[in-house]
Amino acid sequence: xxxxxxxxxxxxxxxxxxxxxxxxxxxxxxxxxxxxxxxxxxxxxxxxxxxxxxxxxxxxxxxxxxxxxxxxxxxxxxxxxxxxxxxxxxxxxxxxxxxxxxxxxxxxxxxxxxxxxxxxxxxxxxxxxxxxxxxxxxxxxxxxxxxxxxxxxxxxxxxxxxxxxxxxxxxxxxxxxxxxxxxxxxxxxxxxxxxxxxxxxxxxxxxxxxxxxxxxxxxxxxxxxxxxxxxxxxxxxxxxxxxxxxxxxxxxxxxxxxxxxxxxxxxxxxxxxxxxxxxxxxxxxxxxxxxxxxxxxxxxxxxxxxx
DNA sequence: ACACGTAGAGAACTGGT
DNA sequence: ACCAGCACTCTACGTGT
Numbered sequence: 001x002x003x004x005x006x007x008x009x010x011x012x013x014x015x016x017x018x019x020x021x022x023x024x025x026x027x028x029x030x031x032x033x034x035x036x037x038x039x040x041x042x043x044x045x046x047x048x049x050x051x052x053x054x055x056x057x058x059x060x061x062x063x064x065x066x067x068x069x070x071x072x073x074x075x076x077x078x079x080x081x082x083x084x085x086x087x088x089x090x091x092x093x094x095x096x097x098x099x100x101x102x103x104x105x106x107x108x109x110x111x112x113x114x115x116x117x118x119x120x121x122x123x124x125x126x127x128x129x130x131x132x133x134x135x136x137x138x139x140x141x142x143x144x145x146x147x148x149x150x151x152x153x154x155x156x157x158x159x160x161x162x163x164x165x166x167x168x169x170x171x172x173x174x175x176x177x178x179x180x181x182x183x184x185x186x187x188x189x190x191x192x193x194x195x196x197x198x199x200x201x202x203x204x205x206x207x208x209x210x211x212x213x214x215x216x217x218x219x220x221x222x223x224x225x226x227x228x229x230x231x232x233x234x235x236x237x238x239x240x241x242x243x244x245x246x247x248x249x250x251x252x253x254x255x256x257x258x259x260x261x262x263x264x265x266x267x268x269x270x271x272x273x274x275x276x277x278x279x280x281x282x283x284x285x286x287x288x289x290x291x292x293x294x295x296x297x298x299x300x301x302x303x304x305x306x307x
Numbered sequence: 308a309c310a311c312g313t314a315g316a317g318a319a320c321t322g323g324t
Numbered sequence: 325a326c327c328a329g330c331a332c333t334c335t336a337c338g339t340g341t
Contacts, residue, residue: 194317198319252331257333276310277308286335287309289334
């Protein structure tokens with residue numbers, strides 16, 4: 001997290017107190033919690049430096065950086081479509097047909113086997129889904145790398161590319177704490193979230209990938225913003241979650257459920273009341289679960305609230 | 308409209324065999 | 325590899341304010 005004071009003011013409350021969160025690719029206001037921009041430019045380094053300690057201004061750049069998002073990592077050669085030679089003058093008709101054949105074979109050689117073709121399709125899909133979800137490029141890159149591993153381990157065959165790309169993206173999202181839910185990812189590819197969840201678990205197990213256990217805290221900024229809750233309520237929500245985690249009330253429970261319940265309680269404490277229905281719609285947690293969770297929180301934590 | 312509580316189903320994890 | 329038991333959430337419903 002870095003605080004950026006040079007840019008815009010919050011359109012909601014005119015505060016200049018804005019925070020940019022690299023992981024989420026979001027800028028939000030610290031006063032009112034408004035999310036200002038959701039798909040910002042990923043600021044992370046895209047090329048390496050060649051100085052001794054790896055820092056410093058000497059950023060040598062030879063060619064484009066390699067990327068997991070192009071199936072051959074962007075390292076292949078393209079033959080220009082123009083029938084011009086290096087000096088720009090036209091190529092004779094004799095050589096033109098040869099060039100045409102070369103282009104054709106170059107294209108075929110680039111995507112030579114079924115795995116390559118699968119990868120080409122999957123990588124395009126990953127970029128599409130990530131952009132729909134406003135996920136930063138770092139997440140897309142990581143998803144691509146996970147998908148490559150899955151393909152190498154033969155986990156894709158017999159499963160839908162859509163679902164497997166979604167699963168890879170969800171793993172990356174969990175690792176980078178970007179606060180998207182399985183439902184979010186599944187919705188883009190119009191798949192059942194249970195399928196995506198299943199693929200997600202299979203992938204994690206077979207590739208021995210570990211993701212940090214999701215904390216309810218991850219979703220606070222996003223859900224509070226979507227519910228139009230101010231900073232006071234958001235901070236109160238965080239306090240409640242901290243207490244719940246310290247009291248070990250969160251293990252084995254759905255993190256969104258805890259977040260939902262904490263927001264519900266926080267609303268009554270600060271006067272920014274949202275109905276269970278409203279919270280349910282934003283968090284995708286049923287009202288029943290919100291009730292069960294907030295009852296549990298209230299009975300185990302000492303809080304002064306009248307609901 | 309909102310909140311509450313319950314019953315049954317289903318998915319996922321664990322531990323046993 | 326299969327199965328039973330477990331805690332949790334969801335759907336669907338009736339009831340209460």
